[in-house]
Amino acid sequence: MKNRVLVFLLAFVMAACSISGSQAYAAGEENISGERTDKYVMQYLNITVPDTYIQLTTSLKNSDSKWSIANVTDPSNRKKEFENRNVIADYFDPETNTNVYFISKSDSVTLDAFDTTEYTDEQMIEFAKTLISEEEGIKIKYSAYKHPEMEMFKIEIEETGENGDRELVYGTIVNGMLIQFSMDTQYIGSIKEDGSFRDEILFKILDGTHFIEKMTREEYEARVRKTWIRIGCFFGAGILLMIVLFIISKHNQKQKKKRVKLISERLYSFRERKKSGEVDLKNVKYEIETDYNKNLIQTYCTYNTWFRNIKRDGLMAVIYVGLVGTAFYLGSTFVLILGIGCALILLYARYSKNEKYQENLLKRYDLKKKKSVTAEYRFYEEFFTQSGIDSISEYTYTQIYKVANYQGYMLLYISEENALIIDIEKIPEDKRLEFVRFVVEKSRI
Numbered sequence: 468m469k470n471r472v473l474v475f476l477l478a479f480v481m482a483a484c485s486i487s488g489s490q491a492y493a494a495g496e497e498n499i500s501g502e503r504t505d506k507y508v509m510q511y512l513n514i515t516v517p518d519t520y521i522q523l524t525t526s527l528k529n530s531d532s533k534w535s536i537a538n539v540t541d542p543s544n545r546k547k548e549f550e551n552r553n554v555i556a557d558y559f560d561p562e563t564n565t566n567v568y569f570i571s572k573s574d575s576v577t578l579d580a581f582d583t584t585e586y587t588d589e590q591m592i593e594f595a596k597t598l599i600s601e602e603e604g605i606k607i608k609y610s611a612y613k614h615p616e617m618e619m620f621k622i623e624i625e626e627t628g629e630n631g632d633r634e635l636v637y638g639t640i641v642n643g644m645l646i647q648f649s650m651d652t653q654y655i656g657s658i659k660e661d662g663s664f665r666d667e668i669l670f671k672i673l674d675g676t677h678f679i680e681k682m683t684r685e686e687y688e689a690r691v692r693k694t695w696i697r698i699g700c701f702f703g704a705g706i707l708l709m710i711v712l713f714i715i716s717k718h719n720q721k722q723k724k725k726r727v728k729l730i731s732e733r734l735y736s737f738r739e740r741k742k743s744g745e746v747d748l749k750n751v752k753y754e755i756e757t758d759y760n761k762n763l764i765q766t767y768c769t770y771n772t773w774f775r776n777i778k779r780d781g782l783m784a785v786i787y788v789g790l791v792g793t794a795f796y797l798g799s800t801f802v803l804i805l806g807i808g809c810a811l812i813l814l815y816a817r818y819s820k821n822e823k824y825q826e827n828l829l830k831r832y833d834l835k836k837k838k839s840v841t842a843e844y845r846f847y848e849e850f851f852t853q854s855g856i857d858s859i860s861e862y863t864y865t866q867i868y869k870v871a872n873y874q875g876y877m878l879l880y881i882s883e884e885n886a887l888i889i890d891i892e893k894i895p896e897d898k899r900l901e902f903v904r905f906v907v908e909k910s911r912i
Contacts, residue, residue, distance in 0.1 A: 502675070507555060510571050511642055515675030516558060523557040525549050536561060558672055565668045570638075570647040578643040581684050584617035595620035595638075612637055616678055637673060642682050648672055701793050708786060729912055733865050737849065746849055753846040753902055757890040759856060760839035763876065764828045767888055770873040772821035775884075832856060844889060846905070853887055862887075864909035877903065879910075 503518045516522075521533050529542040537559035539545050549557070553572040559565070583594055588611035595609045599622060608623040622636040638647035650669050682690065740746050757763070791806030832840050843855045853860045862881060869880040878886040894902050 504675075505556070507569075507571075510555065510644060510646065511680045512646070512676060512678045514569070514672060515677070516672055517560075519561060520671075521559040521561065523559060524555070537566070538564070560668055563668055565650060567648060567650045567669050567672050569672070570649060571644055573644045577640050577645045580640045581643045581687070582681075583620075583640040584681070586618050588618075591618050591620045591639075595622055598622075598638075599624070614639075614673060614676070616676075617641065619673075635669065637669065641678060642680075643684075643687055648676075697793070701790070704793075705790060708790075726912065730863075730865050734863055737863050747847060751845050751847060752905070753844075753894070753898075755844045755846075755889055755893050756855075757842045757844065757888055757893060758839040759832050759834065759842055759888070761829065761834055763888060763890075764825055764832075764834065766874050766876060767878065767886070768821050768825045768828065770871065770878065771884065771886070772817055772824070774873065775871070842888075844887075846902075864906070865912055867906070867910035870903075870907050870910055872903070877906070879906070 501518055502515050504513050504515045505522060506513050521537050523533060523537055523539070523545070525546045527533060527542070531542075534542045534545070537557070545557075548554070552568070553570050554568050555571050556569045558567045558569065560567075580594065583591060586594065591611045592609045598620075599607060601607050604627055606625045606627050608625075610621045610623075612619045612621045617639050619637050619639045622634075622638075624634040624636070626632050632651060634649060634651045636647055636649040638645060640646070648669060737746065741748075787806070787810070791803060794802035794806070829835055834840070841855050842853055845852045845854075850861060850863045852862070866881055867879050868882055869878075869886075871878040871880070871886070872891070875890065875892055877889040877891050879889065880886040891899055891903075
């Protein structure tokens with residue numbers, strides 16, 4: 468059992484790892500030129516950087532060696548800083564010991580501006596001045612930078628006191644989202660000998676930035692409306708599904724009550740007629756022996772666990788995959804990972820139930836010591852009996868809940884989950900079809 472648990476957990480971890488990643492970015496793709504491309508789906512852009520650059524994100528495990536390479540001693544605290552500053556990724560260059568931060572956020576201000584990539588230099592500078600205001604002890608210089616794909620603002624921030632820290636920021640707004648790249652000078656090697664900023668480190672990232680898609684405001688608003696409609700349909704379908712399942716459940720409960728009442732009435736009538744001698748107890752129509760062994764138990768439990776309600780399970784699986792797939796399509800990788808995890812847990816729970824059920828039946832019939840035990844079935848016109856295992860049991864045909872055939876066995880369900888097992892091959896071949904028709908016909912209510 469422990470080994471099965473380990474296998475299950477390993478399967479879950481591998482499945483999660485195979486699709487893990489942030490909604491904001493995806494893993495980089497390396498190529499032979501010594502560069503890699505990091506994809507940022509939510510920002511609609513790719514960034515190509517030297518493959519020596521270390522990418523730090525909030526989804527990176529605290530135990531990952533990248534943190535120590537980047538001289539980060541407390542990954543948890545750094546992740547909190549990322550979240551507070553809207554840092555999507557921190558690129559660390561081991562050669563110069565320099566960090567460049569990729570920052571992105573969306574709010575009412577960025578949505579109002581929506582797209583500054585076509586601004587003139589003067590417009591971009593004026594916009595940049597609205598983002599950061601000068602304070603005492605801080606000197607700020609604004610300028611424009613022409614990126615191959617967009618107009619960007621450039622902000623140089625310098626403290627005039629003894630500390631003299633500097634920060635360099637490049638940014639723009641596209642698709643209603645603020646995109647910024649910044650670096651500070653707290654790391655050795657981030658300033659040139661002449662005191663100027665080491666721009667080339669940041670430029671390697673800027674030059675490798677490429678927008679996958681640029682939308683107009685109208686296209687963006689249409690996409691937002693479409694997304695809300697999808698979300699509404701997703702949750703609406705979930706609510707509708709729960710209502711339908713509730714109605715079906717109520718209907719099934721009523722049908723079960725009717726069936727139980729009808730069976731009870733017919734069983735009472737049968738017993739009364741049996742007492743008065745009106746039931747034929749002599750003429751046996753079919754007499755069948757079935758050897759209960761490990762193979763029979765395994766076959767029965769397999770059907771009972773995996774195939775007994777295959778239509779219902781198949782429908783629920785399709786609905787489940789549809790809901791989880793829709794959530795993933797709407798951008799929720801977490802829901803996809805959670806959905807796969809839940810599916811694996813449900814499958815393992817059913818597998819464990821099957822194993823336990825087999826163990827209980829083997830113990831019940833003492834089949835761990837014996838090779839087999841023989842059950843004898845006698846079918847009369849109005850009832851049938853089972854003997855040889857447990858005590859002698861008597862059933863009317865109306866007590867049969869369901870008749871199923873699986874791998875040479877006929878399963879007579881006397882409840883929703885428990886069945887009597889009959890080895891069809893023990894019946895003469897020329898009478899098998901006749902016997903099956905007899906039982907099916909008699910069990911109809």
